[in-house]
Amino acid sequence: MPMIRALFNWRTLLSVIAIGIVTGSIIYSDYLSRKLAEAEKQKVEQWVEANRVLAATNEREALNLASSISSHNIDIPLIATDEQDSIVDWRNLDSTRVLQDKGFLKKELKLFKTQHDPIIWEQSKKPYIYNKVYYGESLLQKEIRYYPIVQLTIIALFLIVIITAMNTRYKSTQNQVWAGMAKETAHQLGTPVSSLEAWVELLKEGHDNASILPDLERDVARLRLVSDRFSKIGSAPKLEQRDLLAQVQQMIEYMRKRASGKVQFHLNVHGAQPVLIDLSGPLFDWVMENLMKNALDAMEGKGLIVIDVHNHPTYVTVDVTDSGKGIQGKNLQKVFKPGFTTKKRGWGLGLSLSRRIIEQYHHGTLNVKWSEPGKGTAFRIVLKR
Known part of the structure; x- marks a missing residue:
């Protein structure tokens, strides 16, 4: 039982709670990320379909609906390519980087290919021509994905601060106990040592004590030194x-x-x-x-x-x-x-x-x-x- 109590102390409980919170957050964040990925895929499919309708119909209501769907996608980055993966269009990317870095679009396209399968955008049936739309992750999905890591970092820092504070407090208390014990020892030694010193002075007056006085004086001096050492613990010497x-x-x-x-x-x-x-x-x-x-x-x-x-x-x-x-x-x-x-x-x-x-x-x-x-x-x- 004592071993079990030692293992399951407050630090262990705190660590278990923290691990439970982080694990739960990771599972829930992964669930939200997958749900959001499905929703974003549907939005991209809707965007592709809207653009297909815009190119194929002249009906006003259909055009208004397609235009509305197409213009509402402002958060999911897209790159459209032809059948040979040559880039023909892009959306929701950093335009400054696109203009300054000629290889930026290719790098993003390579990344998008690792994240999702492309959505086929049919251009014509006869002859059959199609484009491919690759898409990445929105800012919201990235935030959800990295949220557990941020949370884990915060909890880890929190635990480090708590444990450091507790250790500092423990060491401070331990130092106070050490210093108090040392000073009390010096105090307890002080009275008998003073008494012994007085007895040595009395013995010096007797002629028959010359043989024992040197050793006695050394031992008393030694006790005084021990007392002096203990008295210095806890204060700056x-x-x-x-x-x-x-x-x-x-x-x-x-x-x-x-x-x-x-x-x-x-x-x-x-x-x-x-x-x-x-x-x-x-x-x-x-x-x-x-x-x-x-x-x-x-x-x-x-x-x-x-x-x-x-x-x-x-x-x-x-x-x-x-x-x-x-x-x-x-x-x-x-x-x-x-x-x-x-x-x-x-x-x-x-x-x-x-x-x-x-x-x-x-x-x-x-x-x-x-x-x-x-x-x-x-x-x-x-x-x-």
Whole structure:
């Protein structure tokens, strides 16, 4: 039942209704087009008969009726030819184009032949001479024929606008939830961190606590940093010009202390140094930490993490490459979606937050550069100067 409900949501219902409307319109328009084509064929036949009567009779009433029928056909384009399809007359075509383009009548005649069979216009019985009248579609018939396409285009645009608006609203709501959750987390962390900082100051007064104070201070500083990171989500952070290499090197040293001795870290720099770029230090460190944590998890305690920094005149790239298990092809488009994770533990928020930090706050990009199962993965950060 949940799967059925998921399939038949409001979007599906809206699409079904739209398809039903368009299908009904196409069927009805085709019906009207066929009825109109029959009526137009009768009008052309009447026009041919009227002109035949005009040529063959002298009776006033018949002449008046034939003349009236002949003059009332002002919407159906006609081309009359002799037995060898040489054009002898035409009606209801663009006279300007006929005069300017010598091949216009031949093109129209070729088109009319594909649309309808000609109507025979008998000129004389002995000897038997006849003309052929080819006719095309009136403006009204063309409008009826193309009406479903126009309607389909309008409905498609309408659906695109609705879906885009709904997606924008959903993302906006999602962003507000993310920001609210992050700020609430920072708020909740703030009180105990402040308390811990006060306790550290008290412990400094005791001589027997010297051995534990450095580690305690580092952990408290770490909690303060985490709180500061969360507090910056949802508001525009202040970007300052920093040395990107120093930021990266600092995070490498931080992660090296928390990795096993079987994991090697290499930093390669390509281009001029220092690499100065506008950054939010705490948030960029968070991104690098997330990428290297994912690399460590993928390698399961042993392997190689290589960070390549390429310094270009207008932008900088940072590639984080690991020798881990890689990402399956079917998951490459999902890794940045909130909640997606292949780990037994975790909420699948790290890469989603990392992309948000790079794209929204640093106006750069974060993508999977390449990944191959069994060989590893490389993420690329691109930052514009």
